[in-house]
Amino acid sequence: MIKEAINSCVHPPFDGVMAESDKEVELDATKAKVEKVREENEKLKLLLSTILTDYNSLQMHVSNVIRQQREASMKLDINRHDNLGLDISLRLGRSDPNISQKENEIEKISLDKISDENKKVSDKKRSALGLGFPIQSSDEDPKTDQTMKLDYVSRDVKNKNAENKCVSSRKDAKTARNEDHQEVLEGYEQPAGLKKTRVCVKAPCEDPSINDGCQWRKYGQKTAKANPLPRAYYRCSMSSNCPVRKQVPKPRISTGFGSGSGLVVQRCGDDETSAYMTTYEGNHDHPLPMEATHMAAGTSAAAALLQSGSSSSSASLSYYFPCHHFSVSTTNSHPTVTLDLTRPNYDPNQLPNYALSSSSLSFSSSDRPSSSNSRTLSFNGLRSQAPLSTYSQMARLSHQTKLSGQH
DNA sequence: CGCGTTTGACCCGCGC
DNA sequence: GCGCGGGTCAAACGCG
Numbered sequence: 001m002i003k004e005a006i007n008s009c010v011h012p013p014f015d016g017v018m019a020e021s022d023k024e025v026e027l028d029a030t031k032a033k034v035e036k037v038r039e040e041n042e043k044l045k046l047l048l049s050t051i052l053t054d055y056n057s058l059q060m061h062v063s064n065v066i067r068q069q070r071e072a073s074m075k076l077d078i079n080r081h082d083n084l085g086l087d088i089s090l091r092l093g094r095s096d097p098n099i100s101q102k103e104n105e106i107e108k109i110s111l112d113k114i115s116d117e118n119k120k121v122s123d124k125k126r127s128a129l130g131l132g133f134p135i136q137s138s139d140e141d142p143k144t145d146q147t148m149k150l151d152y153v154s155r156d157v158k159n160k161n162a163e164n165k166c167v168s169s170r171k172d173a174k175t176a177r178n179e180d181h182q183e184v185l186e187g188y189e190q191p192a193g194l195k196k197t198r199v200c201v202k203a204p205c206e207d208p209s210i211n212d213g214c215q216w217r218k219y220g221q222k223t224a225k226a227n228p229l230p231r232a233y234y235r236c237s238m239s240s241n242c243p244v245r246k247q248v249p250k251p252r253i254s255t256g257f258g259s260g261s262g263l264v265v266q267r268c269g270d271d272e273t274s275a276y277m278t279t280y281e282g283n284h285d286h287p288l289p290m291e292a293t294h295m296a297a298g299t300s301a302a303a304a305l306l307q308s309g310s311s312s313s314s315a316s317l318s319y320y321f322p323c324h325h326f327s328v329s330t331t332n333s334h335p336t337v338t339l340d341l342t343r344p345n346y347d348p349n350q351l352p353n354y355a356l357s358s359s360s361l362s363f364s365s366s367d368r369p370s371s372s373n374s375r376t377l378s379f380n381g382l383r384s385q386a387p388l389s390t391y392s393q394m395a396r397l398s399h400q401t402k403l404s405g406q407h
Numbered sequence: 408c409g410c411g412t413t414t415g416a417c418c419c420g421c422g423c
Numbered sequence: 424g425c426g427c428g429g430g431t432c433a434a435a436c437g438c439g
Binding site for chain 2: 217218219220221233237
């Protein structure tokens with residue numbers, strides 16, 4: 001209906017010489033149509049806000065349930081460890097074989113219930129939001145989705161404000177940009193004294209720059225003294241003001257001699273050190289394509305994990321990056337989550353049937369008393385119901401496309 | 408011509 | 424205060 005109205009507005013019927021009265025009638029009809037469409041839009045907006053409200057309350061409920069469960073299981077853990085005199089450790093259900101099967105079952109059932117509820121909500125959203133723009137919904141974390149939407153809206157407002165600002169000098173422009181960036185980051189309530197949250201992805205040599213579904217524009221390159229490989233700096237170009245940055249170590253390349261004319265990516269080592277570390281920083285302020293939502297949601301989950309250090313956040317992180325090793329560290333005030341794609345945590349031929357909270361996580365800060373500003377958190381993510389496109393799959397795909405489409 | 412990359416210069420935070 | 428180094432800018436250049 002909307003389409004018809006728009007069509008009639010854009011392409012009014014033209015029958016040669018039209019009488020004035022006919023034109024007026026036509027105009028009135030079009031106006032009426034536009035009014036109808038407007039009313040329809042208002043209704044849809046109302047519906048959308050109702051859904052969002054429902055969704056938020058449901059989200060709150062879910063997080064409360066999860067928190068209660070975590071608290072209960074942590075109490076058990078603390079009691080156990082108090083007896084043994086061990087350091088604090090956060091457990092997500094799987095690693096400790098002593099946990100009663102009953103406890104696991106209860107958790108599994110409630111989590112299944114939660115995912116069912118989430119599914120219902122997202123189905124509701126899908127049916128309600130098909131308003132002509134593409135809905136890029138995957139199995140992403142609803143919370144992240146919500147955060148991204150809110151971020152998008154607030155960014156829109158900021159952009160409008162920024163238009164009014166008169167940036168007189170280069171320094172001013174830079175400051176304004178930094179402030180703008182900071183504003184976005186503040187939305188994530190970074191802990192005081194900590195810098196931007198970073199998510200590092202350690203990829204095998206074959207995938208020096210991973211195609212994560214986003215469009216990146218290179219804005220600089222720098223040779224670090226400590227590292228022989230120059231580092232390339234990319235900025236997300238899907239939105240003019242997107243604060244997301246990406247750092248990719250540039251592989252040593254050499255033009256191939258003999259067979260083939262394409263570029264050859266050289267390995268810079270034989271062992272683990274040959275892996276490339278891609279660093280992501282910031283959060284997107286725009287809708288993402290399907291293949292990018294997963295990574296974005298994952299990095300948001302990582303950021304959430306860094307902020308809260310909570311086991312539920314790590315569970316969601318293991319959801320986005322299943323079957324890989326993660327480590328969380330805070331060095332030089334830069335909270336960083338490292339995803340190691342070079343160390344798969346599973347046997348691909350034997351995918352186990354795990355419940356949602358199948359990660360093990362350990363927190364050690366007491367073993368290095370001198371490094372007050374440095375803590376490390378590492379855990380393994382394993383999950384049977386992996387999202388449609390895991391990051392490693394994307395990495396592999398990217399490599400294939402890069403090889404075929406190299407110029 | 409538009410868009411992306413390259414590259415030298417510049418800025419700024421941090422450690423000494 | 425100074426120097427170093429990471430991060431960013433922007434003009435020049437290349438490519439389709």
